[in-house]
Amino acid sequence: MTEQDPEFARAMERVTAWLRDDKELLIGGTWVAAATGEVVEVVNPSDGTTLGRVARGGEADVDAAVAAARAAFEGPWRRATPRDRQLLITRFAGLIDEHYHELAILESLDLGVAYVRSFGKRNRTVSHLDFYAAVAGGRNAGTRVEASTMPGRFGVIVEQPIGVVGAITPWNSPVMSALWKIGPVLATGCTMVLKPAEEAPLVSLRLGELLIEAGMPAGVVNIVNGRGSVAGAALAAHPGVNKVAFTGSTDTAKSIITATTNNFARLSLELGGKSPNIVFADADLAAAAKGAIAAGFTNSGQICTAGTRLFVQDVVYDEFLAELRMHTARLRVGPGLEPGVDVGPLVSRRQQERVQGFLERATQQGAETVVGGGDVDPRLHAGSFIMPAVLGGITDDMEVYSEEVFGPVVVARPFSSADEVIRMANDSRYGLAGGIWSRNIDTVNRVSAEVDAGIFWVNGYGLMDPAFPFGGMKHSGYGREGGLVQLEDYLTTKTVVQGTDL
Numbered sequence: 377m378t379e380q381d382p383e384f385a386r387a388m389e390r391v392t393a394w395l396r397d398d399k400e401l402l403i404g405g406t407w408v409a410a411a412t413g414e415v416v417e418v419v420n421p422s423d424g425t426t427l428g429r430v431a432r433g434g435e436a437d438v439d440a441a442v443a444a445a446r447a448a449f450e451g452p453w454r455r456a457t458p459r460d461r462q463l464l465i466t467r468f469a470g471l472i473d474e475h476y477h478e479l480a481i482l483e484s485l486d487l488g489v490a491y492v493r494s495f496g497k498r499n500r501t502v503s504h505l506d507f508y509a510a511v512a513g514g515r516n517a518g519t520r521v522e523a524s525t526m527p528g529r530f531g532v533i534v535e536q537p538i539g540v541v542g543a544i545t546p547w548n549s550p551v552m553s554a555l556w557k558i559g560p561v562l563a564t565g566c567t568m569v570l571k572p573a574e575e576a577p578l579v580s581l582r583l584g585e586l587l588i589e590a591g592m593p594a595g596v597v598n599i600v601n602g603r604g605s606v607a608g609a610a611l612a613a614h615p616g617v618n619k620v621a622f623t624g625s626t627d628t629a630k631s632i633i634t635a636t637t638n639n640f641a642r643l644s645l646e647l648g649g650k651s652p653n654i655v656f657a658d659a660d661l662a663a664a665a666k667g668a669i670a671a672g673f674t675n676s677g678q679i680c681t682a683g684t685r686l687f688v689q690d691v692v693y694d695e696f697l698a699e700l701r702m703h704t705a706r707l708r709v710g711p712g713l714e715p716g717v718d719v720g721p722l723v724s725r726r727q728q729e730r731v732q733g734f735l736e737r738a739t740q741q742g743a744e745t746v747v748g749g750g751d752v753d754p755r756l757h758a759g760s761f762i763m764p765a766v767l768g769g770i771t772d773d774m775e776v777y778s779e780e781v782f783g784p785v786v787v788a789r790p791f792s793s794a795d796e797v798i799r800m801a802n803d804s805r806y807g808l809a810g811g812i813w814s815r816n817i818d819t820v821n822r823v824s825a826e827v828d829a830g831i832f833w834v835n836g837y838g839l840m841d842p843a844f845p846f847g848g849m850k851h852s853g854y855g856r857e858g859g860l861v862q863l864e865d866y867l868t869t870k871t872v873v874q875g876t877d878l
């Protein structure tokens with residue numbers, strides 16, 4: 377599938393037609409305007425044009441959506457069997473597959489991500505839902521436990537859905553970040569209110585349409601676009617919410633933690649990172665260089681797991697950076713939907729200015745530009761582009777070394793030994809992901825055991841799979857997405873004590 381294929385052209389026509397009408401909020405199975413009537417424009421970051429208009433929900437809409445989710449939770453959805461839920465997910469997965477070209481185009485338009493990447497996630501996306509469908513068929517188990525002190529008594533410990541989930545998602549991977557929450561909600565029998573990021577709400581709204589088409593009962597998934605500080609904050613603190621599933625920045629997570637002191641909602645937090653990508657001299661250096669490019673610049677570096685701290689063993693440091701320079705300079709930067717583009721713009725002008733600020737301060741602090749970071753082609757000036765950059769001459773005290781940039785900026789540092797690089801890798805408040813490139817099994821075992829990371833890749837980077845749990849340590853958050861363990865977060869247990877006293 378390339379941008380020139382007839383299927384692409386047909387999907388583009390459907391997307392263009394879809395974008396003509398204002399998009400509303402999904403509450404209780406119907407599309408409604410925001411209570412205030414407010415609408416906002418969604419901007420295409422590739423060229424600064426307006427893509428469409430969406431309703432901007434506020435507190436009243438969040439209230440209505442939580443009420444709808446509660447009613448659905450206590451309604452017929454409660455009696456849906458695992459098989460019913462499984463079939464719903466399967467139908468939803470089928471529709472996503474069928475409409476994937478449109479979803480990938482929408483993601484590329486809304487976020488700027490290169491189409492090759494948004495479309496490239498098709499199989500992985502659908503297989504995630506297949507995974508949730510498979511587990512839905514057998515979830516919510518129970519166990520019988522004999523009482524340890526009361527003869528004749530036993531407990532039946534049943535798993536129940538936790539209730540109404542408030543899901544708050546970021547803009548950097550709108551399809552997957554929504555599905556990582558919709559999947560377990562449907563699989564376990566919870567209901568939800570999804571608050572997508574205002575920068576890129578379109579895909580989530582389209583997913584809502586596909587859920588309705590798949591036969592989702594009204595109110596099971598509600599979608600309220602809106603400002604983080606208004607709709608997001610109202611959702612996190614809402615007394616009707618039993619769990620908050622948040623993906624976003626570490627700073628916002630602090631407000632969310634505070635908000636949940638009101639409702640005692642269970643929390644899962646998938647936050648930022650400054651992940652180490654470690655290259656030993658004995659690695660396949662050509663593969664490691666390509667891996668480092670993908671780790672740093674995919675989605676313009678706007679990925680929480682991006683490998684933005686690159687540690688290269690000193691004996692091959694210069695050679696490796698030369699290879700990196702060559703690959704980086706060859707990357708084609710341009711509008712997300714343009715054929716052949718590897719790296720699109722950043723999501724917004726605000727984000728572009730933020731990243732530019734990081735680059736300027738890094739230079740002032742003495743970082744050296746190995747490649748990139750300079751001016752973009754003048755024809756791209758209407759969009760929010762940054763040329764992928766690798767910085768060297770890095771020292772411990774530099775802001776760009778410790779802070780998450782969330783842009784196409786990789787900082788490179790030499791190291792001499794495994795001991796040293798483990799210490800450097802862990803000298804961060806984050807602990808989301810990491811990677812190692814080496815052919816020495818002892819080195820691999822040692823480093824993967826000791827680096828703080830919720831997911832760690834060996835001779836590869838960013839490899840995700842529905843069966844693999846993913847999430848952070850330290851300030852990168854807690855709770856996991858993906859894998860069987862994620863389901864536990866959406867379930868609570870009830871012990872029913874039975875039997876007769878003997």
Ligand code: ADP
Nearest residue numbers: 545546572573603604605608609624625628631
């Ligand atoms: P980013 O800086 O990457 O946009 P945020 O953490 O600000 O990351 O955003 C992630 C999600 O959190 C978005 O949907 C955003 O609207 C929402 N959000 C932002 N501020 C708050 C808040 N105070 N309470 C709840 N949600 C918020």
